[in-house]
Amino acid sequence: MAIGKTANNASALSQKPSKSKLRREIARHRSVYLLALIPLVYYIIFKYVPIWNAQIAFKDFMAVRGVVGSEWIGLENFKTFVNSFYFWSLIRNTVMYSVGKLLISLPLSIILAICIYECTRPVLRKVVQTLAYLPHFLSWVIMYGILLALLAPGDGVVNDIIKLCGGHAVDFLSNVKTFPWVVLFSDAWKEMGWSAIIFIAALMGIDVSLFEAAMVEGANSWQRVRYITLPAILPVIVTVLILKLGTILDAGFNQIFMLYSPQVYSVADIIDTWVYRQGLLEFEFGLATAVGLFKGVFGMILVLFANWLSKKITDSSLF
Amino acid sequence: MKKFKSILMIALVVLMALPMFASGSRETAKAAAGTPEDPVTIDLWFGAAVTEAGMIPDDWVGYEIIRNKLGIDLNLTMLPSNESDQDVRIQAAGAANSLPDLFMVRRPVLTNLVKQGLVAQVDDCFDKMPVRTAQQYDANSIAHTTINGHVYGFASPGAIARNEGLLIRKDWLDNLGLEVPMTIDELIEVARAFTFNDPDGNGRNDTYGYGAFVETDATLKGYPGSRLWPIMGAYGVEGLWCFDSENAGLNIYKPEFYDFMVTLKAMCDEGIIDPNWLSYKKDDFRAAWKQGRFGIMYEQNAAYAATANYAPFDANFPDGEWIVIDAVAGPEGHAAIGAYDMNYRIYAVSQKAADAGKLDKICELLEWMSSDEGYYLLGWGQEGVNYVIEDGIPVAGDLGDAAFTGPDGQVYTQLRNMVFYNGDVELASRYPTYVTEVSGKTMSALVTLREMQEKKWTSAIGSGTMPTPNADVQRYYDQSLAEFLTGARALTPENWQAFIDQFNAIGGEAWNASGVAKMQEDGLIH
Numbered sequence: 044m045a046i047g048k049t050a051n052n053a054s055a056l057s058q059k060p061s062k063s064k065l066r067r068e069i070a071r072h073r074s075v076y077l078l079a080l081i082p083l084v085y086y087i088i089f090k091y092v093p094i095w096n097a098q099i100a101f102k103d104f105m106a107v108r109g110v111v112g113s114e115w116i117g118l119e120n121f122k123t124f125v126n127s128f129y130f131w132s133l134i135r136n137t138v139m140y141s142v143g144k145l146l147i148s149l150p151l152s153i154i155l156a157i158c159i160y161e162c163t164r165p166v167l168r169k170v171v172q173t174l175a176y177l178p179h180f181l182s183w184v185i186m187y188g189i190l191l192a193l194l195a196p197g198d199g200v201v202n203d204i205i206k207l208c209g210g211h212a213v214d215f216l217s218n219v220k221t222f223p224w225v226v227l228f229s230d231a232w233k234e235m236g237w238s239a240i241i242f243i244a245a246l247m248g249i250d251v252s253l254f255e256a257a258m259v260e261g262a263n264s265w266q267r268v269r270y271i272t273l274p275a276i277l278p279v280i281v282t283v284l285i286l287k288l289g290t291i292l293d294a295g296f297n298q299i300f301m302l303y304s305p306q307v308y309s310v311a312d313i314i315d316t317w318v319y320r321q322g323l324l325e326f327e328f329g330l331a332t333a334v335g336l337f338k339g340v341f342g343m344i345l346v347l348f349a350n351w352l353s354k355k356i357t358d359s360s361l362f
Numbered sequence: 363m364k365k366f367k368s369i370l371m372i373a374l375v376v377l378m379a380l381p382m383f384a385s386g387s388r389e390t391a392k393a394a395a396g397t398p399e400d401p402v403t404i405d406l407w408f409g410a411a412v413t414e415a416g417m418i419p420d421d422w423v424g425y426e427i428i429r430n431k432l433g434i435d436l437n438l439t440m441l442p443s444n445e446s447d448q449d450v451r452i453q454a455a456g457a458a459n460s461l462p463d464l465f466m467v468r469r470p471v472l473t474n475l476v477k478q479g480l481v482a483q484v485d486d487c488f489d490k491m492p493v494r495t496a497q498q499y500d501a502n503s504i505a506h507t508t509i510n511g512h513v514y515g516f517a518s519p520g521a522i523a524r525n526e527g528l529l530i531r532k533d534w535l536d537n538l539g540l541e542v543p544m545t546i547d548e549l550i551e552v553a554r555a556f557t558f559n560d561p562d563g564n565g566r567n568d569t570y571g572y573g574a575f576v577e578t579d580a581t582l583k584g585y586p587g588s589r590l591w592p593i594m595g596a597y598g599v600e601g602l603w604c605f606d607s608e609n610a611g612l613n614i615y616k617p618e619f620y621d622f623m624v625t626l627k628a629m630c631d632e633g634i635i636d637p638n639w640l641s642y643k644k645d646d647f648r649a650a651w652k653q654g655r656f657g658i659m660y661e662q663n664a665a666y667a668a669t670a671n672y673a674p675f676d677a678n679f680p681d682g683e684w685i686v687i688d689a690v691a692g693p694e695g696h697a698a699i700g701a702y703d704m705n706y707r708i709y710a711v712s713q714k715a716a717d718a719g720k721l722d723k724i725c726e727l728l729e730w731m732s733s734d735e736g737y738y739l740l741g742w743g744q745e746g747v748n749y750v751i752e753d754g755i756p757v758a759g760d761l762g763d764a765a766f767t768g769p770d771g772q773v774y775t776q777l778r779n780m781v782f783y784n785g786d787v788e789l790a791s792r793y794p795t796y797v798t799e800v801s802g803k804t805m806s807a808l809v810t811l812r813e814m815q816e817k818k819w820t821s822a823i824g825s826g827t828m829p830t831p832n833a834d835v836q837r838y839y840d841q842s843l844a845e846f847l848t849g850a851r852a853l854t855p856e857n858w859q860a861f862i863d864q865f866n867a868i869g870g871e872a873w874n875a876s877g878v879a880k881m882q883e884d885g886l887i888h
Contacts, residue, residue, distance in 0.1 A: 105479070105500060106459045107478060107479045109459065129834055195638045197655070198638070205817055214637065216640075217640040217641055217844075219850055265715060305576070305840035305844040306639070306640055306848050308840065308841040309850075312522055312837065320836070320837075321834075324446075324471075325833070326453055326471075326477070327459070327534060
């Protein structure tokens with residue numbers, strides 16, 4: 044009996060420590076858990092609770108009847124979106140800007156981060172860093188003013204230079220050939236510094252002795268970047284890439300909304316600007332939600348796919 | 363320390379949980395008596411009169427008067443100044459079924475809210491506000507907010523009709539020895555001379571003939587917008603809709619619209635329109651004429667002649683002079699400065715407020731606003747503090763910053779658009795005659811207004827109530843015209859017809875048909 048009791052106690056002990064250990068761990072790191080509570084509550088209130096309202100994507104939403112009381116209409120809202128005269132044009136433009144921004148901004152951010160990290164003069168490094176971060180804090184309204192001053196066909200600085208060289212003025216903001224480049228490069232200019240922060244943080248984590256050893260072995264700067272820096276920050280690059288794929292159908296509403304005009308609709312109108320005009324201004328909240336849901340599901344599929352692919356090829360993945 | 367941390371943790375959790383209850387408590391079932399002791403709360407979302415100034419301060423005497431005299435506790439919220447932002451704010455509140463009791467709203471949005479059953483019918487309210495109704499709500503105004511046979515809002519007179527005009531730099535004409543243009547050909551000739559003949563004599567090729575920007579809406583000003591109206595007027599296609607019995611419908615269907623496009627395209631190609639016009643926003647355009655970039659423009663009376671607006675131009679060009687000219691005639695003899703509708707500011711009552719029995723109190727409030735006491739208090743502030751009366755007109759006098767025109771005093775007049783109806787007293791007060799600081803010219807935005815109103819305009823009354831197209835049709839319309847103008851699509855009769863055919867196919871024909879039906883239903887065709 045005594046032996047049995049002891050055996051029971053032993054089995055209980057084998058389970059108990061894990062629970063108490065968890066409690067001890069939580070108690071020990073309570074400050075960290077407390078900090079984590081803030082974003083957790085944020086996500087619950089602003090991200091998870093609203094999922095309940097996503098049902099209006101399948102309803103003819105009437106505000107007086109509320110979310111629950113509105114009539115179910117199946118996939119009608121999705122059909123309206125897919126049958127839009129400009130559906131494929133919207134998808135093409137949205138993907139074009141998302142992928143374009145990824146292809147231009149990401150490498151530029153990495154290059155900037157490496158340059159800042161490699162810079163040996165602290166004052167210069169701080170000045171460059173500050174100047175690179177600054178545009179992130181400007182709104183697109185102000186950015187539009189700056190772009191107009193630079194690119195206006197009548198008296199923009201760039202066109203003044205073109206005319207000085209004997210060329211003809213180009214209306215960069217109203218020309219379908221130039222507008223996409225304005226969008227891509229103005230976004231890169233605005234966000235490059237800010238996006239570089241995460242890569243600078245990753246660079247800070249590289250063991251300095253690796254660089255010292257490489258220098259002893261006679262590696263030049265480019266070789267150090269190629270064989271030490273880039274492989275070291277590869278997991279961060281993959282993580283950023285995967286996260287960005289999740290929002291591939293978010294091409295930057297604020298930017299496009301400020302910059303676009305009817306003359307460039309064909310290359311500027313994206314899903315979000317269409318939703319703004321057709322969904323929000325026309326009180327079609329069901330339609331707007333349906334498009335949001337469509338974007339979310341599409342993004343999630345891409346994230347899962349990219350994560351799988353990354354695991355397969357680089358052995359590095361987000362989850 | 364441990365206790366302190368625990369308290370801190372609890373406080374943090376409580377703070378984080380607060381947003382969950384941010385939607386506020388539900389109104390209690392017991393209705394307020396509507397007396398000073400137990401006032402009815404009325405939430406009012408209003409359009410500020412001076413958008414760059416701040417909110418009405420808490421110490422405004424109006425709150426006390428409204429509470430004591432009407433038994434109303436007035437809660438004021440300023441709507442965003444930008445119309446799109448206003449629309450989004452109102453629609454978002456509508457979607458959450460939390461519209462305020464009384465709110466300013468544009469008509470297309472009002473239509474959406476009515477469809478949703480969120481707005482109260484106010485057919486019976488006009489009899490309860492005899493003074494205000496006589497002052498502000500005539501048959502046109504009531505028709506403006508009538509939807510499916512019921513009135514869903516109070517439409518007060520908004521911006522003064524026909525308050526814009528075609529202006530030309532007289533000093534440039536004189537410098538080049540040119541006459542004021544009377545026809546579209548002469549206007550183009552003058553624009554050409556302004557572009558290529560150095561009208562300001564500075565030796566630089568830095569001027570253009572015509573200046574504009576794209577100012578459109580979905581009811582009155584179709585693409586390319588009202589700033590081109592004097593040119594469109596020469597072809598009889600000014601405005602989005604034509605209300606003539608012979609051609610009732612969208613102006614785009616008239617053959618003359620194509621002729622207008624050809625003319626405008628030629629002006630763009632020749633470079634006699636400021637090439638920035640497609641990129642300009644309103645403020646850029648206004649900065650440009652003050653910098654002397656072009657010599658012909660379509661501008662609003664106050665934006666041109668009001669003290670603060672004219673001052674930069676006066677400082678830059680003391681010898682410069684703009685004059686308001688007649689509409690130029692086209693090949694068929696058509697001429698019009700533009701198309702005009704009656705402008706209204708609509709205030710609607712939410713169904714929720716009506717269900718809570720607040721409609722009568724709202725009528726009382728509006729009626730009081732139009733009484734002498736309310737009119738002057740909301741329009742100019744307190745006599746002796748914010749204005750003085752001179753010859754029957756409220757003026758700033760020597761009241762300095764506290765005057766209704768000063769930085770401290772103007773915030774007390776933020777509600778003035780709820781009482782103004784463009785009467786003579788208001789206009790004389792709003793647009794005083796003044797002498798410019800640098801050149802010493804005598805200017806008056808009121809004189810300019812009267813001059814502009816005398817010119818030839820086309821009536822498009824009822825445009826504001828016309829149906830709007832869906833986003834795809836609207837985009838196709840705007841985009842196609844823009845592509846023709848920029849050369850992205852060749853402007854040929856064949857391409858134009860192909861555009862019209864496709865426009866019809868994607869919903870333009872149905873839009874036109876619903877518009878014509880609306881005109882017939884409302885008796886708008888003349």
